[in-house]
Amino acid sequence: MGKKLLLQHINEPGIQTFEVYRKMGGYASVEKALKTMKPDDVTEEVKKSGLRGRGGAGFPAGMKWSFIDKKSEKPRYLVCNADESEPGTFKDRYLMEKIPHALIEGMITSSYALGAKTSYIYIRGEYMYIVRILEKAIEEAYANGFLGKNILGTDYSLELYVHPGAGAYICGEETALLESLEGKRGNPRLKPPFPAIAGLYACPTVVNNVETIAAVVPIINNGGDEYAKIGIGKSTGTKLISASGHINKPGVYEIELGLPVEEFIYSEEYCGGIWKGRKLKAVVAGGSSVPILPTNLILTTAKGEPRLMTYESLSDGGFATGTMLGSGGFIVMDETASIVENLYTFARFYHHESCGQCSPCREGTGWMEKILHRIEEGRGSMKDIDLLADIAKHIEGNTICPLGDAAAWPVSSAIRHFRQEFEDHIKLQRCPLSR
Amino acid sequence: MTENKTIAFSDEALAKAKKIIARYPEGKQKSAMLPLLHLAQAEFDGWLSPEVMDYVATLMNVKPIEVYEVATFYSMFNTKPVGKFLLEVCQTSSCWLRGSNEIVNHIKKRLNIEVGETTDDGLFTLKTVECLGSCGTAPMLQCGADFHENLTIEKVDELIDALKNKKERSSYLKSLVNS
Numbered sequence A: 001m002g003k004k005l006l007l008q009h010i011n012e013p014g015i016q017t018f019e020v021y022r023k024m025g026g027y028a029s030v031e032k033a034l035k036t037m038k039p040d041d042v043t044e045e046v047k048k049s050g051l052r053g054r055g056g057a058g059f060p061a062g063m064k065w066s067f068i069d070k071k072s073e074k075p076r077y078l079v080c081n082a083d084e085s086e087p088g089t090f091k092d093r094y095l096m097e098k099i100p101h102a103l104i105e106g107m108i109t110s111s112y113a114l115g116a117k118t119s120y121i122y123i124r125g126e127y128m129y130i131v132r133i134l135e136k137a138i139e140e141a142y143a144n145g146f147l148g149k150n151i152l153g154t155d156y157s158l159e160l161y162v163h164p165g166a167g168a169y170i171c172g173e174e175t176a177l178l179e180s181l182e183g184k185r186g187n188p189r190l191k192p193p194f195p196a197i198a199g200l201y202a203c204p205t206v207v208n209n210v211e212t213i214a215a216v217v218p219i220i221n222n223g224g225d226e227y228a229k230i231g232i233g234k235s236t237g238t239k240l241i242s243a244s245g246h247i248n249k250p251g252v253y254e255i256e257l258g259l260p261v262e263e264f265i266y267s268e269e270y271c272g273g274i275w276k277g278r279k280l281k282a283v284v285a286g287g288s289s290v291p292i293l294p295t296n297l298i299l300t301t302a303k304g305e306p307r308l309m310t311y312e313s314l315s316d317g318g319f320a321t322g323t324m325l326g327s328g329g330f331i332v333m334d335e336t337a338s339i340v341e342n343l344y345t346f347a348r349f350y351h352h353e354s355c356g357q358c359s360p361c362r363e364g365t366g367w368m369e370k371i372l373h374r375i376e377e378g379r380g381s382m383k384d385i386d387l388l389a390d391i392a393k394h395i396e397g398n399t400i401c402p403l404g405d406a407a408a409w410p411v412s413s414a415i416r417h418f419r420q421e422f423e424d425h426i427k428l429q430r431c432p433l434s435r
Numbered sequence B: 001m002t003e004n005k006t007i008a009f010s011d012e013a014l015a016k017a018k019k020i021i022a023r024y025p026e027g028k029q030k031s032a033m034l035p036l037l038h039l040a041q042a043e044f045d046g047w048l049s050p051e052v053m054d055y056v057a058t059l060m061n062v063k064p065i066e067v068y069e070v071a072t073f074y075s076m077f078n079t080k081p082v083g084k085f086l087l088e089v090c091q092t093s094s095c096w097l098r099g100s101n102e103i104v105n106h107i108k109k110r111l112n113i114e115v116g117e118t119t120d121d122g123l124f125t126l127k128t129v130e131c132l133g134s135c136g137t138a139p140m141l142q143c144g145a146d147f148h149e150n151l152t153i154e155k156v157d158e159l160i161d162a163l164k165n166k167k168e169r170s171s172y173l174k175s176l177v178n179s
């Protein structure tokens, strides 16, 4: 059994309530931070922990915090990114629903470190039932003196609010999220300036993922060095993985970073192997945006070493033979799945979600969707494959925000690793695998 | 909505709206846009008419165009009337891998409508949506705030039968109680 830091009390009856959460040691990090540490000491521990952002990009959290403009006279904000719309990702929902106080506690401790007096949790609108769960938890925290004026008798005060979005994947991108929180369309901003300098209402702001903020709790409780002992190299700590698709046991699993991919897929503790006794064909390891890998490459690197669940091992070999840990949305496909049709669902998704500001993304995503649809339906031509690859190449790196790349990478990688299957669709004039 | 009815929130909704606006700093009341539009949609039959949007604009003291451009950007806001029960079936990868196409086809047949259409009795609208964060319990659909997961054809039939007997519109806004 791997070490659990976020989900260890998940099966405790009543853990959703303040009372039980507190009895299990909850809110200790707030007491420790506010009573015995300076805000910068908290940031220092997070730096030492090596914690990397769990929203997808993997940027070191402590470093991000240290960029916040503390010379500015303006108020500072912490905004939690609970937009969770990357296909294949459902870990933040699980955490917020099952153990909401873990997020609230992390928000208080992190807001203290950053000197934020007001913080927001921006949650995707479709998770409306979780808004209620979070608001209840927040009310309990206020009632017990962990939020509001002079928390625990100290001179630190904090107001915390939940803010629902309204259905737009792009609002997970941090600057689009801030626009949305200001009551506007979710159009990503040009960077710089970065949010740490000019974020919400042009004030210094940190945006962090739900899981990143929740991880601050064990880091402060046990110390950054202890946290850094878990994992391998620059992949420290534990990670929530959302496992879905053709496996026996879909669900959210907390793993120690460094777990072999093969063990994750086949052991009873995690995915429990491929369903219906079938064979593994491909995996999208980190949410829809990352390159897809065939069985041989997801289980072993190009050097022939076992592939591990770490940022480094998953990206070993670059995009030629590797992928990314991303958001930890682990989508598994068995031998009967059509790579082309799966890719079509992704292309349709990105086309639907493009905000439309940049022409390569706005036009390119629609074009890719159309071509993939025609190939899947058996109306494609061989030239379409190169056309697809070409469109993807022209989107990559030419847009305001990374959604363009996110739309292009799955396409380039599918053609790279499964070109034969595209050709079969075209030659047979139908999907060779359709059920 | 009847034409001679002036558009205004109920007292309860208005109290909520004021509380929501107060969460944002002085002069930043426009931040209340999305929560207020959700509230408005729940108050006025599940969709946002131009009149409703104008009313929301006055609450935040912004121009109507600022509301229109936002309402049309987000997929959860309906700018046309919808059925009493909106069935939103996820069609993205993980749901597709576990049979969302069959679910959509079954609902189409059972209700005799295409995606995007509403049944003649005004009860059901069928919509396909992108990943709703239920990939581990796929296939799934959302109706109001409720997630219906690990769907089978039988479960879909049971749901439709149950909804037919329900009086109230299923509103995701019931969840905003504490706000």
Ligand SMILES: Cc1cc2nc3c(=O)[nH]c(=O)nc-3n(C[C@H](O)[C@H](O)[C@H](O)COP(=O)(O)O)c2cc1C
Pocket (backbone or CB within 6 Å): A052, A053, A054, A055, A056, A057, A058, A059, A061, A081, A082, A083, A084, A085, A086, A169, A170, A171, A172, A173, A174, A175, A207, A208, A209, A210, A212, A213, A401, A402, A403, A406
């Ligand atoms: C198109 C797009 C969608 C994103 N969606 C999310 C999301 O749903 N949740 C999230 O935490 N980060 C998302 N991100 C990443 C955020 O921009 C940002 O990097 C993250 O919230 C930072 O938090 P972290 O450092 O704690 O990971 C998205 C990025 C892009 C480009």
Ligand code: SF4
Pocket (backbone or CB within 6 Å): A170, A187, A188, A353, A354, A355, A356, A357, A358, A359, A361, A362, A399, A400, A401, A402, A403, A404
């Ligand atoms: S890349 Fe796409 S989503 Fe991002 S800003 Fe440009 S058009 Fe919008």
Ligand code: FES
Pocket (backbone or CB within 6 Å): A087, A088, A089, B090, B091, B092, B093, B094, B095, B096, B130, B131, B132, B133, B134, B135, B138, B140
């Ligand atoms: S793919 Fe359907 S809920 Fe995620």
